[in-house]
Amino acid sequence: MPRSEMMIEKGLTLVDAINEALYQEMERDDRVVILGEDVGLNGGVFRVTDGLQKRFGPDRVVDTPLAESGIMGTAIGLAMAGMRPVPEIQFEGFLGPAFDQLVNHAARYRTRSRGAITVPMTVRVPVGGGIHAPELHSDSPEAIYAHQPGLKVVMPSTPYDAKGLLTSAIRDPDPVIFFEPKRVYRSFREHIPEEEYTIPIGQAKVVSEGSDITMISWGATVFQCLEALDQLPEDVSVELIDLRTIDPIDEDAICQSAEKTGRVVIVHEAPKTCGLGAELATIIQERCFLHLEAPVQRVCGFDTVMPYYKLELEYLPDAARIVEALQQVAAY
Amino acid sequence: MSPTPTRSRPASNVRPSADLPDATLVGWLRMMTLIREFENRSAQAYQQAKIGGFCHLYTGQEAVAVGTLGALEPDDPVVHAYRDHGHALARGMDPKHCMAEMFGKITGCAKGKGGSMHMFDKPHWFFGGHGIVGAQTPLGVGLAFAAKYELEVLGTALSNPGVDPGAPAKKKVALAFLGDGALNQGALHEAMNLAGLWSLPCIFIVENNGYSMGTSIHRGTTMADDLLKKADAYGIRGEVIDGLDILRLYDAFKPLADWCRAEQKPAFVDLKTYRYLGHSMSDPQKYRTKDEVDRYKSMDSIERLAKHLMEERRCLTPAALDEMHAELHRIVMEALEFAESSPSPDPATELYSDVLVNPMPGMSPIREYVHGEKNPLL
Ligand SMILES: Cc1ncc(C[n+]2csc(CCOP(=O)(O)OP(=O)(O)O)c2C)c(N)n1
Ligand SMILES: [Mg+2]
Numbered sequence: 001m002p003r004s005e006m007m008i009e010k011g012l013t014l015v016d017a018i019n020e021a022l023y024q025e026m027e028r029d030d031r032v033v034i035l036g037e038d039v040g041l042n043g044g045v046f047r048v049t050d051g052l053q054k055r056f057g058p059d060r061v062v063d064t065p066l067a068e069s070g071i072m073g074t075a076i077g078l079a080m081a082g083m084r085p086v087p088e089i090q091f092e093g094f095l096g097p098a099f100d101q102l103v104n105h106a107a108r109y110r111t112r113s114r115g116a117i118t119v120p121m122t123v124r125v126p127v128g129g130g131i132h133a134p135e136l137h138s139d140s141p142e143a144i145y146a147h148q149p150g151l152k153v154v155m156p157s158t159p160y161d162a163k164g165l166l167t168s169a170i171r172d173p174d175p176v177i178f179f180e181p182k183r184v185y186r187s188f189r190e191h192i193p194e195e196e197y198t199i200p201i202g203q204a205k206v207v208s209e210g211s212d213i214t215m216i217s218w219g220a221t222v223f224q225c226l227e228a229l230d231q232l233p234e235d236v237s238v239e240l241i242d243l244r245t246i247d248p249i250d251e252d253a254i255c256q257s258a259e260k261t262g263r264v265v266i267v268h269e270a271p272k273t274c275g276l277g278a279e280l281a282t283i284i285q286e287r288c289f290l291h292l293e294a295p296v297q298r299v300c301g302f303d304t305v306m307p308y309y310k311l312e313l314e315y316l317p318d319a320a321r322i323v324e325a326l327q328q329v330a331a332y
Numbered sequence: 333m334s335p336t337p338t339r340s341r342p343a344s345n346v347r348p349s350a351d352l353p354d355a356t357l358v359g360w361l362r363m364m365t366l367i368r369e370f371e372n373r374s375a376q377a378y379q380q381a382k383i384g385g386f387c388h389l390y391t392g393q394e395a396v397a398v399g400t401l402g403a404l405e406p407d408d409p410v411v412h413a414y415r416d417h418g419h420a421l422a423r424g425m426d427p428k429h430c431m432a433e434m435f436g437k438i439t440g441c442a443k444g445k446g447g448s449m450h451m452f453d454k455p456h457w458f459f460g461g462h463g464i465v466g467a468q469t470p471l472g473v474g475l476a477f478a479a480k481y482e483l484e485v486l487g488t489a490l491s492n493p494g495v496d497p498g499a500p501a502k503k504k505v506a507l508a509f510l511g512d513g514a515l516n517q518g519a520l521h522e523a524m525n526l527a528g529l530w531s532l533p534c535i536f537i538v539e540n541n542g543y544s545m546g547t548s549i550h551r552g553t554t555m556a557d558d559l560l561k562k563a564d565a566y567g568i569r570g571e572v573i574d575g576l577d578i579l580r581l582y583d584a585f586k587p588l589a590d591w592c593r594a595e596q597k598p599a600f601v602d603l604k605t606y607r608y609l610g611h612s613m614s615d616p617q618k619y620r621t622k623d624e625v626d627r628y629k630s631m632d633s634i635e636r637l638a639k640h641l642m643e644e645r646r647c648l649t650p651a652a653l654d655e656m657h658a659e660l661h662r663i664v665m666e667a668l669e670f671a672e673s674s675p676s677p678d679p680a681t682e683l684y685s686d687v688l689v690n691p692m693p694g695m696s697p698i699r700e701y702v703h704g705e706k707n708p709l710l
Binding site (some may be wrong): 031041068094131134135136 | 385386436437444445446447448449450463464465466467481513514516517518544545547551552553616618619676677682683684687
């Protein structure tokens with residue numbers, strides 16, 4: 001779709017970037033179809049698929065009934081037959097009814113058929129808190145899906161990464177869950193290339209270089225980390241890494257940085273217990289033990305159900321908690 | 333056991349509402365008007381950002397909650413989806429607690445930690461609003477199973493608020509409300525099969541307002557003009573009921589509910605209604621015309637009942653109606669004030685509470701993490 005004046009002048013939001021990637025992949029490959037609740041006529045609950053049905057028609061941008069298990073199963077069937085489905089689930093909580101299809105089927109076909117049957121499907125799901133919504137509309141379940149072998153899990157935080165990673169996901173031969181941090185859907189704009197490009201799945205990104213502490217995060221929390229860096233005294237030099245892909249984890253990137261700094265803080269929105277931070281901390285102590293100067297620290301959501309909005313900001317990691325952890329790790 | 337009549341149609345000469353005292357019908361009008369006023373004020377509070385997240389209003393559908401719940405006993409268990417303020421109020425929840433919940437305040441029915449979609453009132457046998465569409469319907473089956481278990485196996489009632497220990501079990505029905513969108517969720521079909529298979533007194537009430545978000549029922553489900561076929565498939569008695577006129581609704585629903593209770597069998601109701609407002613507070617409503625909305629508004633159930641009470645029953649004067657409006661306005665304003673002046677939940681005690689039994693052993697205490705306090709690991 002031609003870019004709007006606003007996009008040309010001010011850049012693209014995360015929503016614009018995802019929409020552009022979908023548009024370009026649909027132009028490029030007739031096998032790409034979108035299906036989901038209100039994705040066509042209404043352009044999706046967050047308007048991410050806006051305009052696509054108008055351009056590609058109802059056979060390729062399919063409005064479905066309210067039936068996540070059916071949507072996911074159908075997408076798997078399409079993918080098994082050689083299509084490139086991109087189902088949308090409106091909020092991460094509604095992955096619940098689709099969980100069986102995703103975890104018991106999509107994730108296992110390659111193994112189960114010993115490589116004969118694959119599921120090249122990209123599941124788009126808005127994720128995370130910070131928009132004043134209740135539980136099921138604010139959760140961060142990325143570790144649940146990362147725990148399941150056979151799924152790739154991606155979570156970009158910027159328009160540039162979103163476009164490149166979504167393009168890669170759609171072209172990927174395996175099922176990818178593409179989590180979109182809804183808190184930053186429209187919170188800022190970025191100038192990104194108009195022509196198509198890819199960013200490899202599984203590559204972390206160094207957001208800012210540093211030498212004293214490695215800080216690892218992903219999704220919307222990356223911006224809380226940046227805020228924390230602004231508040232930190234100047235003599236502490238922090239290397240901020242945006243993981244971008246949750247599974248497979250870019251072990252080399254995080255270990256290289258951890259070996260350089262010897263101190264690591266991990267920040268995520270999901271509850272602490274069995275969150276992805278636990279896995280990252282383990283990888284770091286397995287591979288970089290002799291380089292570590294302090295215990296790896298985690299700043300996370302709490303082990304509770306995501307609370308309604310008056311407590312939401314207490315739940316989500318914020319700059320103050322991150323600064324505190326950075327200072328403690330620095331002083332250890 | 334009498335055979336299950338599927339696809340029964342209510343006999344037009346049965347008018348149980350005609351035998352109800354004036355006070356009951358005036359009470360319905362009062363409750364429907366309370367819900368409408370409550371929703372109007374909720375919308376304002378939402379626009380002023382006093383209510384966060386999502387807010388799904390019940391405006392237009394009031395007759396459904398009031399008429400169906402009016403045909404039940406107060407201790408028949410009820411589950412509902414997320415458009416649940418009206419049901420909570422009709423079940424007897426104090427409007428203050430309902431409004432405070434939407435405001436996210438500690439005085440809300442779920443301590444301000446659930447919000448608009450998560451109204452709960454166990455003393456009134458209201459087992460909640462649910463945010464996952466359709467997921468509540470098997471819970472209705474479970475509630476019906478428990479009721480039948482009390483009756484046929486235990487003989488005495490399970491321990492619950494307001495139940496005397498050892499009280500004899502009685503014949504109950506469970507109500508599972510759902511929207512027409514939920515017709516397409518697998519959970520409902522498993523639930524209906526179980527209810528039919530095990531013959532459980534669960535009534536599935538489809539609040540058929542014609543739309544699931546932006547998807548009209550004809551774009552969303554098969555046999556949209558004859559939903560009872562879905563009930564047929566599970567051997568469940570079904571009925572189509574007009575939800576725009578509370579008297580007709582009650583006259584059709586009351587005998588059905590009585591039958592379910594007496595026979596301890598399930599039923600399915602295609603209850604035709606209409607929502608006047610958008611799906612939620614942010615809905616451009618591209619999927620329907622203003623004419624359509626106006627057509628339904630011209631058949632408004634509250635106005636119809638008020639007219640009936642004033643002109644046919646002649647049990648309500650315009651002055652009494654004005655007085656009712658003034659009183660309800662006051663009640664809702666008080667609820668708003670209560671919600672606004674109530675404190676928010678204290679994160680130090682409330683963020684971690686009620687996840688499992690309190691206090692929960694082995695959990696890292698929340699206070700260690702609250703700003704300014706030391707991280708226990710360092
Ligand atoms: C499993 C699941 N999928 C999607 C949603 C998002 N959603 C919330 S309400 C709704 C439409 C439901 O329509 P209907 O059942 O007819 O109820 P109504 O809104 O008309 O009361 C959708 C799609 C959800 N809450 N749960
Ligand atoms: Mg509906």
